[in-house]
Structures are given as C-alpha cells and as structure tokens.
Amino acid sequence: MTLRNNLDEVDLKILNSITQNARIPFKDVAKEVGVSRAAVHQRVNRMIDLNVIIGSGYHINPNKVDFKTCSYIGIFLDKGGLFSEVVEKLKLIPEIVECHYTTGEYAIFIKVYAKDNEHLKKVLSSQIQKIPGIASTETFISLEESFKRTIPVNS
C-alpha cells in the first residue's frame, strides 16, 4: 500500500481518463482534471518512471482477427519445483496470452486464444502437453466473454 501514497488525487484522475482512452489529447485530460497540459505530461512521465504505467496499447477484438476460441487452462505439474522451467516454455507459445502461478487445485493457470477448437487441440496436444514437467491439464472453454475492463483507479 505504501507505493500508492506516492500518487495523489490528480494522478489518479489522470490515470482514470488515460486508462480508458490512450489517445485522448493531454489537452483534454488537463481540462478535465483542472491542471495545465505541461503538468499532465510531467505527471504521466513520472508515473511511467515509477512503473505505475507500464505501457499502452490498442485493444484488439480477438474474434475479428480470427481468434474465436478463448479458453482457460489449469495445469498440474509433476513436481512443484518445475514451475519456472515450465513457465519459460509456455512463454514461447504465442497463443498463450496470460499465465499465473495460482493457489488451489492447479499449479499454473493460463489463458489461451486459438483460431478454433481444432487449433486449440493442436496447441494443447502438440505444444502444451509436450512440455516436460506438465502432468495434466484441464480446459475451460469460454463461450462468451461477458465483459473485460481494467481495475477501478479512483477508489
């Protein structure tokens, strides 16, 4: 929580607006927040230096670029110690867009986008399950992404 104290209300207001739209002119942000444009620039740069902001990007709708099958996969390992090796291997598979080390039933939990179910099967059987150290996997296919958004900044 300490790091949060480096940010004041103005920072949070700026974040609130630029996390919704990365291309908003800083002039508009300045007006919204009630500070000068230079101040917005300065504060954004400071938050980049502080690693509060780690980048920016456009959201792609995976459906439209032909990635129609979204799934979550829980991974069981042979041994807990194999974790970092397995993660390195998973990183090489571009269809895996997210990877977490979790408590509960699974050791690793990943999110995978594939073109269709057949592609998912290929990624699973010829890539993921070939990784030494992975004992078994459990797949949850997402039939619909009901919503997706960023964390609430102002609270």
Add this chain to the structure above:
Amino acid sequence: MDTPDYLDQAVNIDKLDEKILKLITKNARIPFLEVARECGVSGAAIHQRVQRLQNIGVVSGSEFIVTPQKLGYNTCAYMGIHLEKAKFHIQVVEALRAIPEVVECHFTTGQYAIFIKIQTKTNKHLKHIIDNYLQEIEGIARTETFMSLEMDFKRQVPIK
C-alpha cells in the same frame, strides 16, 4: 445479407493493417506519422486505416496499461462460480458487472458456469467482496477461488 452476431466472421485485414496493428497495440500514443514512415505510406492513410479498424470492430479501444500493485491492488484471483440454476446466468452477469473489482467475466464450459477475474487491494478486501457482494447475488450457489500468487506474463493475441 445480415449475418447473425454468433456467426461473426473474421474481417478482411491486409498486410498493411497487420503492420499497423502490431505497432499501435504496443504503443497507443505512437505518432501516426511514425507509423506511416515505418509502413511506407502517408499519415492520412494511417488515420483512415485506424478509423476503419475501429469502425469494423477489430480495434475496440485503447488504454494505458497500469501495474495493479502500484495502485494498491495486490490481490488477483480467478473465481469459478456455480449457479443454482443455469437460467440465472444473465442476471448474475449483470450483478457482477456492477462490482468494479471484477475485471473479467466469461461464460464457460466445464465445471463452472461463470468464470471471473477479480482484482482487490488485499486478501481481506477480497473476502469483503466475496462476503458482501458476490454471495449476496441471487442465483449464485457457491464459488471457488484460485488466488494468483504471481502473474508471470500477460500479452495480446499474436498478429501473424
């Protein structure tokens, strides 16, 4: 002919679109002139292309990416939700949408009916959300929580 939305087709995007997407998904504030130089076309062409990508829904928005921990969000969890009856799905999703800490929500096959991602400040905060918000939602039978101890990576879908 109108196609129903469940038959959502992949749209036509050419090599130039892909190149543009690659650049702007990495850095949303990149000057379009720089994109233009890199792609060897005019700045106006980039504007037009990005506009088109937005219009046809390939690009759905842009954001600055924040480190949740730096904002005090130290707990990330995935949660599988079991419903009392499958037909409660829609109303439960609406109720979940009203909880800002729930950042992602999917309708999944397998063990759970709904699968969500939730980001909170502390474990206690997570417990508070579960007790006071999630369990209060009518139609939710029970939940199963997987805490993420570490996010190893997160990225966008690969553009060829």
